Structures are given as C-alpha cells and as structure tokens.
Amino acid sequence: MIRSMTGFGRASGALSPRYSVAVMAKSVNHRFLEAMVRLPEYLWDVEPLIRAVGAEIFTRGKLDVSVRVQRTLQAEATVRINTHIAQAVVPRLRAIAEELGLGSTFSGGDLLRIPDLLDVDTQEGEITEEERDALVQIVRQAFEQLLTMRKKEGESLRTDIGSRLGTIRQLQERLTQHRDEFRQEMIAGFRQRVQEISGLVDADVREERIAQELVLLAERADIAEELTRLAHHIEQTEKAIGGNEPSGKKLDFLSQEMLREINTMGSKSRSATLRMLVVELKTEVERIREQVQNVE
Numbered sequence: 001m002i003r004s005m006t007g008f009g010r011a012s013g014a015l016s017p018r019y020s021v022a023v024m025a026k027s028v029n030h031r032f033l034e035a036m037v038r039l040p041e042y043l044w045d046v047e048p049l050i051r052a053v054g055a056e057i058f059t060r061g062k063l064d065v066s067v068r069v070q071r072t073l074q075a076e077a078t079v080r081i082n083t084h085i086a087q088a089v090v091p092r093l094r095a096i097a098e099e100l101g102l103g104s105t106f107s108g109g110d111l112l113r114i115p116d117l118l119d120v121d122t123q124e125g126e127i128t129e130e131e132r133d134a135l136v137q138i139v140r141q142a143f144e145q146l147l148t149m150r151k152k153e154g155e156s157l158r159t160d161i162g163s164r165l166g167t168i169r170q171l172q173e174r175l176t177q178h179r180d181e182f183r184q185e186m187i188a189g190f191r192q193r194v195q196e197i198s199g200l201v202d203a204d205v206r207e208e209r210i211a212q213e214l215v216l217l218a219e220r221a222d223i224a225e226e227l228t229r230l231a232h233h234i235e236q237t238e239k240a241i242g243g244n245e246p247s248g249k250k251l252d253f254l255s256q257e258m259l260r261e262i263n264t265m266g267s268k269s270r271s272a273t274l275r276m277l278v279v280e281l282k283t284e285v286e287r288i289r290e291q292v293q294n295v296e
Contacts, residue, residue: 029060223264
C-alpha cells in the first residue's frame with residue numbers, strides 16, 4: 001500500500017520524576033528524507049538518535065520534529081553575589097540616605113532592587129540514559145501517529161490513482177479499436193494530396209511509387225507499439241500502487257513514460273478522433289503525476 005508524505009503526529013509523557021516532554025512531528029513531500037529537529041540545548045546529543053528513528057520509519061519527506069521539555073521538579077541553582085557592585089553602590093546609597101536624613105539602614109528587599117547584584121544560575125544537568133531512552137520512545141510514538149496518517153492519506157491516493165488508471169485503460173482500448181481507421185484516414189489523405197499536386201503540375205505519378213510511399217507512411221503512422229508500451233506502463237503502475245514498498249519515484253517515472261507514449265501517438269496522425277483521445281489521456285496522466293508527487 002502506498003503512503004503519502006504528508007502527515008502529523010504527537011506524543012507526550014514523563015521521562016523521569018524531573019522531566020516531562022511533548023513531541024510534535026509533521027512531514028510534507030520532498031525528493032529525499034530531510035529531518036529538522038528542534039531540541040533544548042541540553043538535549044542536543046539526542047538529535048542523532050531521533051534522526052536514526054526517523055530514517056528507520058520513513059524513506060522520503062521533509063520531517064519537522066519539535067521536542068518541548070518541562071521540568072516537574074525544581075532545578076538546582078547557584079546564587080552568586082556580585083561583590084564589585086555591592087562595594088561600589090551600597091556606600092554611595094548610605095551617603096545619600098544620610099545626607100537626606102533617611103537613615104542608613106537597608107533591608108534585604110532594598111538590596112535586591114539593585115540591578116545585577118544577584119546572579120542566579122539554574123543548573124540543567126545532563127539527562128540520564130533512562131531519560132534518553134524514554135525520550136526516544138516518545139518520539140517513536142509520535143512518528144507512529146505520523147505514519148498512520150500518511151498511510152490513511154496514501155490509501156486515498158491509491159484509490160484516486162487506481163480510478164484514473166481505469167479511465168486511461170478505457171481510452172487506450174478506444175484507441176486500439178480506431179487504430180485501423182486512423183491508418184486508413186492517413187492513407188486516404190496522402191492519396192488526395194498526391195492527386196492535387198500532380199494535377200497542379202500536370203504530371204502523372206506511378207502507382208508503384210505511391211504504393212512504396214504508402215507502405216512507409218503506414219508503418220510510421222501505426223500506433224501499435226505505443227499502445228503496447230502504454231498498456232505495460234499501466235500494468236506496472238497498478239502493481240506499484242498495490243505493493244508494500246515505497247514507490248513514489250517509480251510512479252513518477254512511469255507517469256512520465258506514459259506521457260511520452262501518448263505524445264508520440266498524438267504526433268502520428270491528424271485525426272480529430274485520435275487527438276481528442278490523446279487530450280483526454282494526457283489530462284488523466286497529468287493528474288496522476290500531480291498525485292504521485294506526494295507519494296513516498
């Protein structure tokens with residue numbers, strides 16, 4: 001079953017008594033697998049593990065992973081008093097207070113109002129191996145949700161592509177039915193042009209010469225080979241959308257090959273019926289090609 005490259009997944013849980021985490025993962029179509037992981041600075045060493053899990057589950061798509069961590073226990077902190085600021089500012093404040101008759105006693109609250117007097121540094125310790133494993137497991141859960149959505153949308157793509165392949169097969173059968181008609185129409189047009197030109201120049205053209213040209217013309221105008229190759233491409237496309245392997249690139253190639261055969265058939269005849277069928281075929285194949293751009 002084919003899978004889309006568009007989806008979204010989310011998972012959350014506790015890494016340990018001190019951390020809880022929420023992971024969001026989304027993806028859009030891309031030629032290759034490209035992952036962008038956003039983590040807090042103290043979790044940067046987990047990024048290779050997250051990328052490895054993504055490469056294990058997905059083969060194509062632009063993957064965006066966001067990991068948000070929240071502390072459930074207060075982090076350890078160190079407090080440092082900037083003595084240089086204290087020695088420079090406090091004596092001056094006392095002098096000003098005495099000069100104004102405000103007294104020279106300062107409370108702790110007064111001192112805390114001095115900018116940069118206290119420097120509080122929260123210590124974010126490295127996560128443990130158990131916390132790292134728990135984070136990877138939550139990321140995997142988010143990826144599984146994303147994968148489920150991609151599979152669901154892939155099923156919709158498979159249904160649409162299969163329906164269009166059915167229409168293409170019907171149009172191909174109509175071309176096969178009209179194949180001799182297209183050839184006879186071209187031969188009749190060639191004979192008419194020979195008669196018109198020979199009448200203008202007042203010259204007779206030998207029937208043998210006309211027959212030789214008609215043989216070559218009929219061979220060049222025959223669309224049997226193109227119809228055979230088109231039928232083969234349709235069969236291969238049906239197998240690809242029904243298989244379990246990632247087939248986005250293969251489907252893109254097959255849609256290009258179908259367009260090539262259809263354009264070749266359109267260039268071989270001026271028949272209005274053939275051109276109408278060619279336009280309908282190209283429309284269906286172009287729609288398939290648009291859809292397969294989002295197939296993994």
